[in-house]
Amino acid sequence: MAHLLTKGALADIMQGGNYDQPVVQVLTIKKVSSSSGQPEKDRYRTFISDGQNTVSFAMMTAPVYAKIGPNKEIQKYSIMKIRKYVTSVINNSEGKDSRVLLILDFEILEDGDGIGQKIGNPVPCSDKSASGTLNGASMKPGTNDVKPNSRPASSPNGDCAPSAKVPRMLDSANVKSSTSNGQHLTHPISSLSPYHNKWIIKARVTSKSDIRKWENAKGSGQLFSFDLIDESGEIRCTAFREMVDKFFPMIEVDKVYYISKCQLKPANKQYSSLKNDYEMSVTSETVIEECLDDPMEKLQTRYEFVPISQIANIEKDQTIDVIGVAKHTSELQTFQAKTTGRELKKRDVQLIDQSNTVVSLTLWGTQAENFDGSGNPVIALKSARVGEFGGGKQISTISSTVMKINPEIKECYQLKGWYESVGANVNVNDISLRTGGPGNFQTPWMCFKEVVDQQVGMHDNTRGEFYQVKGTILLLRTENCLYKACPSESCNKKVVDQNDGTFHCEKCQKSYEGFKYRLLCSMNVGDWSGNQWVSMFSDEAAKVIGTTADEAGELFDNDKHRFTELMESTHFKEFIFKCRAKMENYNDESRLKTVAVRVDPINYEEYNNHLINNIKQLTNNY
Structure with missing residues (x-):
């Protein structure tokens, strides 16, 4: 069994080197509960061996641990292949540096029950910097410094002593050109937190927003944001005001960058579904530099698609x-x-x-x-x-x-x-x-005879009842189909012409020098079984007429004949009408009001499928 383990792998890894998918043995594993009480933020401290050396500073997050499967646990003495990992340097409680192995993906090759014992006689890595405690504040995310990308040579005696070329901490001033022999130290996105800023990440840009302007009581400005990803996680970064001019031309989607000295704050989940509790903001001290030697092409935007x-x-x-x-x-x-x-x-x-x-x-x-x-x-x-x-x-x-x-x-x-x-x-x-009513069903197809027979809209339903119909416009009433509305964007109420060049809005209690035209059309729509008067508001009426309310209003003011022709051109046009029927009170009298809440061109392919399904249902009944 000893040949299963990759001897010497942990020695290389714990001095900042790289080893492709090492195979190790799990000697012990202990759950470290989150102080917030959230299970998804728990961590698991793992004591592992490669048959030659042991490492007690191996960690994995709860989501990574869960990959073993529901209601399962990693058994003592199990053989594990570490598929992905990163290492980071932290300051322990004694102020010394310790390197931590963060496991990002793994595979259990053989359960511990089948092994039953420790393989070989491994000894702890002799690196004293890796002997600090792993508790309390010493393991808070973000306390890490960073790990080198280049692989340093092993020490003569083969132990895990750190390379003298690796600095203890990296400030933005230490950043050199991003070439294959650069000495950048990087930090995994998953370990960032607002409590420490001594970090540099290397991440790929998966998306970039447009520049957006904003204005409120506190002032005005501009912003843009971009999403970043590395092997450990993803995070959003936003630049404001003058930082937009500095960094917007630099950031390009799919390129890889070294980024340091951003401000971290809790993420606003209302605007982002990235799986990170934090987001970054660019500051005047932020350093962003393109990485030219590692495209990180395998990293893609992480999705959790909903059907x-x-x-x-x-x-x-x-x-x-x-x-x-x-x-x-x-x-x-x-x-x-x-x-x-x-x-x-x-x-x-x-x-x-x-x-x-x-x-x-x-x-x-x-x-x-x-x-x-x-x-x-x-x-x-x-x-x-x-x-x-x-x-x-x-x-x-x-x-x-x-x-x-x-x-x-x-x-x-x-x-x-x-x-x-x-x-x-x-x-x-x-x-x-959808109607959104009881049963949560699709808006039904109906003909106008069925609407009448089933008294659609006459039931006690505060939201009204919905149906859709393939109908033909038989008549459009041109009288009062256009009105002068309040020019305020938040108000569409009719204004009163005061005959002095101004128009008064009763709702806003303001007078304006202008107005905007709005459409409010009443149309008689028919199908093979009957017809119905249907109201249409501005947006849907514009679809039927084929022009905007402003353009229709200009014709109404300047060319009544062309306006009439425009209105009459709607006759005998066919559409799919989604209608809402509802009883309303007007002058103490109840009456049925039908509104076309949506008007769409006929998709004959879908409509024919609907008819075919109806035919099949009818034939199956006989």
């Missing part, structure tokens, strides 16, 4: 990782933000995955401008936000979202293969059209 079918059960405003095929892509839309008045651009994309479920994805800004949906690309999203509208669930990109098109990951290849073979023609469940 699209499960998004329906996720609370709004949560951030998730999701992957799907772009089944349909809308045109780019431009409009003004209600609160700031800034011009915004967005694009809607329908994502589908192997769960035969579709969700609406909203892209913003440059992501919306640059996205090309031709060829049905696969989109992988990290930290997309879940939203809810009209009872349906949607997702959207936010400032911290990482979006990759056709990423080189196995999930992408599997999804693309599925879509090309069967996914393009499946009958889908669109969770963006």
Whole structure:
């Protein structure tokens, strides 16, 4: 059995060298509970041997330990292959330096029950710097200094004495050019904390945001952020104000950098799903330098994909990782933000995955401008936000979202293969059209006769009842289909023309020198079984008319004939209408009001699948 162990490996590793996948024996393993009481932050101290030397400073985190399997433990005397590891130098309680082996991935080759004894006669490494205690503050993440990338020569007597060339601590002033023979000392991302700043990390940039402007009561400024990854973990770094001008041109996605002297603070989980309790902020002392000798190509963005079918059960405003095929892509839309008045651009994309479920994805800004949906690309999203509208669930990109098109990951290849073979023609469940009511079911297809027969909307439901129908616009009432609204972005109320060049808003209690046009159309929509009067607000009405409210208003003011032609051009157009029917009180009288909350062009492939399924259900009943 002794031949299983890689003798001498621990001696090399504990003096800062590298050894590919050493095989060791676990002599003891002890759980070190987290002071916060959170099990996922527990650590495991491991006493290991390579048959020649022993090391008592081997550690692994709870998630790494859990790789052995649920309800299992690493047995004493087990044979372990260490697949991945890093080492770091810490200051122990006596103020001396100690090197710690952090195990990142492992494989148990043989359980301890089958061994039953210690292999060989290993002795502790003679490195006195590795004999400090491992308790209390000495093992807090972030107390480490750093480990060299280059492999120093072993000492003449073969023990674990540290190389004299390795400095005890590295400050940003010590950083040399990033070449293959540089003496950079690096620190794993997983061990960073706000309590110590004597560290340098070497990490790959997996994503980079655009520069964003911000303004509030405290002032204004700009910022951008980028995500970093190494073998031990990932972390987000953000630059503010003048640091943006300094570092934005330097940082490039997929390049590797040495980074030191950033400020660490607790991560804001509302905007980031990275598995790190902390995030970094660039300061005036921060040093960022490109590493030219190690591309770290194997490191990729870490995802925890959620199947699209499960998004329906996720609370709004949560951030998730999701992957799907772009089944349909809308045109780019431009409009003004209600609160700031800034011009915004967005694009809607329908994502589908192997769960035969579709969700609406909203892209913003440059992501919306640059996205090309031709060829049905696969989109992988990290930290997309879940939203809810009209009872349906949607997702959207936010400032911290990482979006990759056709990423080189196995999930992408599997999804693309599925879509090309069967996914393009499946009958889908669109969770963006869900009612959100009891049963959590898909918005049902109905004809207008069924709507009347089933008295949809007349039941006691404060949210109303939803249905979707393939309908034809029979008539659009041009009277009062356009109104002058308050120009404030947060208000769409009708204004009163005071005939003195100003317009008064009763809600805002302000007078303005201008106004904005809004559409509010009433249309009679019919199908083979009947018809229904349906109201449409500005955004959906604009889809039907084919122009914006401002453009329609300009025609109304300057060319009534062309305005009438524009309105009448909507007649006999066909769309898929998602409608909400609800009883409302008006002048002490109850009446049914139907609103088209969403209007979409007809996807005949999906609609035909719906009809075929109905035919199959009917034929199975006979």
